[in-house]
Amino acid sequence: MTKTVSRPWLEHYPEEIPASIDYEKRPLQDYLRQGAKEEPDKVLLHFMGKEMTFKEVYTEALSFANALSNLGIQKGDRVAIMLANTPQSVISYYGALFAGAVVVQTNPLYVERELEHQMVDSGAKIMICMDLVYHRVMNVIDKTNLEHVIVTGIKDYLPFPKNLVYPFIQKKNYGFKPDVKYGKTVHSFTKLLKQHDSKEIAVEIDPEEDLALLQYTGGTTGVAKGVKLTHMNLVSNTTQCIRWMYKIDHGNEVLLCALPFFHVYGMTVGMNFSVMDRSKMVILPKFDTKQTLEAIEKQKASIFPGAPTMYIGLINDPDVGKYDLSSIEICISGSAPLPLEVQQRFEKLTGGKLSEGFGLTESSPVTHFNLMWGKRPSGSIGLPWPDTDVAILSAETGEPAEAGEVGELMIKGPQVMKGYWNRPEETNATFHEGWLLTGDMGYMDEEGFFYIVDRKKDMIIAGGFNIYPREIEEVLFEHPAVQEAVAVGVPDPYRGETVKVFIVKREGHDVSEKDLNAFCRERLSAYKVPKLYEFREELPKTMVGKVLRRALLEEEKEKAKQNA
Template identity: 45%
Template sequence: MRKATAERPWFKFYEPGVRIKLEIPEITLVEMLKRTERKFSDNPALIFAGKTTTYREMNILIERMAKVFIQRGVQKGDRISIFMPNSANWVISFFAILRVGAVAVQTNTLYVEDELKALLKDSGAIGIVSIPQLLPRIAPIQELLGLKLIALDWLSAFSGLNGMGLADNPVFMDIEETLADASLDQVESPSIDTRSDELAVLQYTGGTTGTAKGVMLTHRNLVANAMQAWEWIVGREGEERVLTVLPLFHIYALTACMNLAMLSGGAMIILPKFEIDAVLQHINDYAPTFFPGAPTMYVAVINHPQIAEYKVSSIRCCLSGSAPLPKEVAIRFGELTGGRLVEAYGLSESSPASHLNPIFHARVGSIGIPAPNTDAKIMDLETGERELPPGEIGELVLKGDQVMLAYWQKPEETGAVLRDGWLYTGDIAHMDEDGFFYIVDRKKDMIISGGYNVYPRDIEEVLYTHPAVREAVCAGIPDAYWGEMVKAYIVLKDGMSVTNDEILAHCQGKLAAFKIPKIVEFREGLPKTAVGKVLRRILVEEEREKSRKQEKARRVLGDSQEEVAVS
């Protein structure tokens, strides 16, 4: 990144030991891992399902899989989808794909057949790494997409392969069988020349905003962001234990869990999904020191009825991302664990981390300050060309070594967000005099009610201070009078009850009248992405569908009344 032309105010808030400028080596993720393996070969790298794999053992398994990929015709530049839950073999598959110069296509395991087909078609993937349980979504589209490789894990516990017509299919590959084949160690390792500026990952984004786009991330982007995150937490090389419960197909987990651990010689404590009892048991048993997560995960921890029975004091720090971290959650988590829970910020287009709170001097409510090798500013919402002074609200833009190449095969969309080296994030924010940044909301989430701009986060912060509220989200609902009406969706804590009027009374005096929700809906849960981000879009779509049905009912009733009047 080009050196900033002026001293940035946030530099003085960097923790001791955190450098402003990092020298990013021109290496691939594969070389990054090899350097770690040479230094920490006997350290635990992966802890999954009760089994520990060292760096030396993991490297052998990666090489075996890479050799079979080559034998199966995978070539440099080919795209291979990873469509499976977190596991030790997820990590091994990822690095085996990169080892042969191919590109890993991050694929959400919640995708149904049509979504999967669209993503594989867009990326031009020639193969997929998955598990037998997801075959019903893969098998129907294999021939249509011309998939040349279907690598499956966890086959020993599955007996339904024959019924799906893949048992004798030449594209089929058994991952367990491959990794257990010691004869592959005698085969010459593939020699692939991959540069750091070449594509490593297609990270699809769009789960909360609509049409998915393939974010093109290079080896350098991902090495740089792992180094930035590692620098920030002032970690202990070879000693950190990273709780990996965020889904690895999400860029947040890819960097903050996997790449950070692989860079530093740390261990990944891997769970396939977030189940609060299993998570707390793993914390108790394996003593993680670093727990990257989403606010909903920390909400679950602090509200667990038996939290006092678990040993959680091993957790030194947590970076919260993917959604705004409510102040009350951050404070309560720190009280319970003694660890530091601070908000960070990023997006797929920046690998993802761009802003982080200083671990020991965080400002609750702020996303923090730009990471090393990162510059940021606030631009006006109208033109995006005028930089705004501290305190004024505009669009957050940033630049740095972690910023993507482009969107895959989408030049117009790329041009809209990458301007003169700056990434326009689409987030509305402001910066204070010290250089701490605050997200107000997403551009597309801003509610315009009665001519006023309303930012959902302002309301949600107040709702979270109510003692009965477990989760809260606000959205703008179409309304004939207001244009958009503020509606709050609330999940209550177990055993708690509260009325609509009590919630509204709680907001009085804390929010301007135009911000107070017009409607409150209590729900058992909220629609979320796999990483825990609330899908506000789904809530709005639900309301629009209700409106359509009500309008249809009114028309039917009107027609019926007209017929009665005529008769």
């Protein structure tokens, strides 16, 4: 590219946020070590009534690192973690890093086919998993390089008497009773910790070159790929996040961690943020509106990273008014577009700030965020973070686009990945002259604020017109009876594609296809108005709450085949 990229967004930075940061070139796990040395008795995590200090988490992470080393793990080996948010997920993550391993975060909801793909692709040697998914792991182990499986359960870190009661609750709710066959290759997490001391392991780490994480893409746009993230990628992004939140009471905040740590978003803005900032993380094993509301009230949570569906769930809970949510100061929304109405209602309920950001797995993940205490244009994903260059690639010229022109978002910054694991061709295709191509279509306004129009692959082309699903969804969210909405393009013999929307109604409200059609016709050009409507009780989602648009499209293709 010949055109120079300007940075108009820097004019909006308050004086507390630098345009560039001097990042510490350290392994990520050093922050846990330093916290344990300097403030050993400070509480790092709270889990269903149990609290652990920095020293306790650090000590157990080192014991786990020694256990991994004893099982043959060496620098660069991959260790898979298939856990819900629990103390074990923090201990095993940092323990693997202390051992010099590369963490492979694995979704506990994966079916055997997905699990097998990830284990074969990553070459992981050890898996740490919940007892709930143990049999799923054992069903694929012979097709992978896994040599050992380490098993744990929710009850292992519950305080007395919850640890005694929980197995009965588990059996009642899930019909589940642990049936783990321990042996030479299947180990108990808690027993391994007791069998190994917490001596330091000396592993030389080059933070800029050595991988800390193989984070697999969500698979919402195709086959999941392993994203290679170095220690410095993660240190940089966590540092950027902390510096962006310049008004918080550093070291004394309470982060509500309902976003799963196995997702890069929850890992960076929840777990790694807490460790680096030395703030307390309140860990929830899954998102549940009642448990979340109770945790905010009881633990006085001040920072709550989440996805739009979480905030939608909370504001629509019939009992939300019974809880004291006034401790909330900052809510960080990501993983999907945040409807303006949801933002406004949540801020009114809590008195805190709910701002939208943007990122992707390939950038650790955050690249943009709205100012918490400054201008927040409606619908904008905000400004690029310090040291993050962003440009819009014009499809016509192959150069950075002019302000207001829609093109593909591309990014440079210290948080951008090394590439895809064992996929050199896809890595090359994802970079354009050193810039990471995001696959997201958007534009920058004249002031330097960025807007996402939609994913390149999600764009609907109907009768030659480009239609962006997000625009339709934003209109539908304005209707008082609509709780959730997603628009997709389905085959149409005349137009090529036509717009279909899937709607979840708000509890206690009713609306018809005719009502919504009239509503959309007042607010959208005729060619953008949905032609098909389908009402559902719920929409298929990832664990982070991102709607699986691909799953809906596959359903439509299957229907079309059957009707052919």
